Amino acid sequence: MRKILLGLLLASPLALAAPPKLISAEEFGADWPFTTEEMHLQCLPGNAVVVTDPETGRMYAVNGAASGKARQLGLDPLDQVWAESESIPGTKVSVGTVIKAGLALCN
Structure with missing residues (x-):
């Protein structure tokens, strides 16, 4: 019984979430921060913004609110799919545009 209740508690944030929106490198252009195309x-x-790789089903935290729930939701580290910046070596491409688009889905 405990396992069932725990499973329901962990799944509940996903059940209350708005449906996902497919985004792509083509749509975001140079602002695309991921190593995958979609x-x-x-x-x-x-307001926890996450992305899911449609090919692998792996889900990643994009903003601080999601990172705080990463363990609870079983999220993978964003670094696994976060692209390196070509213009500033040693840094990552900003996820700001993706966070903004994700927060728009919260409303």
């Missing part, structure tokens, strides 16, 4: 973008309760 991602599913979603806003979970609490």
Whole structure:
């Protein structure tokens, strides 16, 4: 019984989330921060912005709110799919545009 209740508690944030939106490198152009061509973008309760790789099904935290829930939701580290910046070596491409698009889904 405990396992069932725990499973329901862990799954509940995903059940309350708005449906994901497919986003792509083509759509974002030079602002695309991922190493994959497409991602599913979603806003979970609490303004937690996440992306899911449609090929692998792996979900990644994009903003601080999602990072705080990473363990609870079983999210993978964003670094696994976060692209390196070509213009500033040693840094990553900004995820700001993706966070903005994700937060728009929260409303």
